[in-house]
Amino acid sequence: MKVGENKILNGKQVAKSLEAEVRAKAEKLQEQDIVPGLSVILVGDDPASEVYVSYKEKACQRVGINSEVINLPADTSQEELLAKVEKLNQANEVDGILVQLPLPEQIDEEEVIETIDPAKDVDGFHPVNVGKLVASSTELIPCTPKGIMELLNRYNIDLVGQEAVVVGRSNIVGKPIANLLLQANATVTICHSRTQNLTKHTKEADILVAAVGQQEFITADMVKEGATVIDVGIHRTGDGLVGDVAFEEVQEKVAAITPVPGGVGPLTIASLMENTLVACQQRRG
Numbered sequence: 001m002k003v004g005e006n007k008i009l010n011g012k013q014v015a016k017s018l019e020a021e022v023r024a025k026a027e028k029l030q031e032q033d034i035v036p037g038l039s040v041i042l043v044g045d046d047p048a049s050e051v052y053v054s055y056k057e058k059a060c061q062r063v064g065i066n067s068e069v070i071n072l073p074a075d076t077s078q079e080e081l082l083a084k085v086e087k088l089n090q091a092n093e094v095d096g097i098l099v100q101l102p103l104p105e106q107i108d109e110e111e112v113i114e115t116i117d118p119a120k121d122v123d124g125f126h127p128v129n130v131g132k133l134v135a136s137s138t139e140l141i142p143c144t145p146k147g148i149m150e151l152l153n154r155y156n157i158d159l160v161g162q163e164a165v166v167v168g169r170s171n172i173v174g175k176p177i178a179n180l181l182l183q184a185n186a187t188v189t190i191c192h193s194r195t196q197n198l199t200k201h202t203k204e205a206d207i208l209v210a211a212v213g214q215q216e217f218i219t220a221d222m223v224k225e226g227a228t229v230i231d232v233g234i235h236r237t238g239d240g241l242v243g244d245v246a247f248e249e250v251q252e253k254v255a256a257i258t259p260v261p262g263g264v265g266p267l268t269i270a271s272l273m274e275n276t277l278v279a280c281q282q283r284r285g
């Protein structure tokens with residue numbers, strides 16, 4: 001099968017259809033004079049963060065969510081940042097609060113996340129939402145894992161009883177996607193930097209999620225023929241964006257694969273729109 005024949009999972013297209021659904025629901029809320037609101041706090045001037053935040057703002061415009069970006073200087077203190085979060089917790093028109101990561105080193109990230117009202121935690125990073133995700137169910141699921149599950153679902157990729165291998169154990173991607181795959185009845189293995197004989201595990205994967213943070217780390221010899229490969233990585237290189245998967249060689253071997261760009265990234269943004277809408281419905285719908 002060649003590129004373009006459906007083997008390349010079109011995250012951009014699925015994101016577009018998810019956004020259309022959010023937009024329709026936001027329009028319904030407008031009949032009650034409710035407009036969902038998202039506040040993004042950006043500390044410092046990391047260029048990559050600025051780009052991602054601008055994507056989030058544009059998506060809000062597309063779906064009918066009010067967005068506000070709060071730019072704080074790189075030397076913002078912990079107290080100042082917490083005070084800002086608390087103010088947003090109190091603001092009725094703010095349904096979602098997102099503090100863009102990574103944060104400068106003087107900031108205690110965990111304390112910031114714990115200060116966000118769990119009902120407004122559209123990243124799904126607050127311990128209350130993490131606990132609900134693991135133990136039962138919550139609407140506020142971390143955006144990247146949520147987007148991946150939507151993609152698998154829309155492409156009818158079977159998970160029940162399948163071997164799913166997640167490479168990476170971050171709180172943002174690895175741990176939550178492993179839990180969601182488990183809930184979907186996959187058999188889940190989590191690999192990480194200390195895993196011995198990584199290839200032994202990845203070669204068994206029917207579904208392989210690469211969230212390693214290293215450019216083109218997953219090579220063709222590491223994947224099983226006919227697998228589904230989800231590439232969560234984003235690396236800026238001289239030749240443009242590349243992922244955690246060596247796309248050209250791996251795509252020859254697998255049944256389905258997400259591209260970078262145009263795969264997981266747009267789904268992350270669309271899921272943020274969904275989470276903001278859901279937070280709004282739950283708070284004031």
Ligand SMILES: Nc1nc(=O)c2c([nH]1)NC[C@@H]1CN(c3ccc(C(=O)N[C@@H](CCC(=O)O)C(=O)O)cc3)C=[N+]21
Pocket residue numbers: 051052055098099100101102123143144234241260261262263264265266268269
């Ligand atoms: N609190 C918080 N929540 C986040 O969700 C969060 C964060 N911090 N910090 C940074 C990461 C990264 N992230 C991305 C969002 C969209 C694309 C995206 O749209 N990518 C496009 C285009 C990439 C490009 O052109 O730069 C694509 O892959 O096709 C990528 C990455 C959200 N993050």
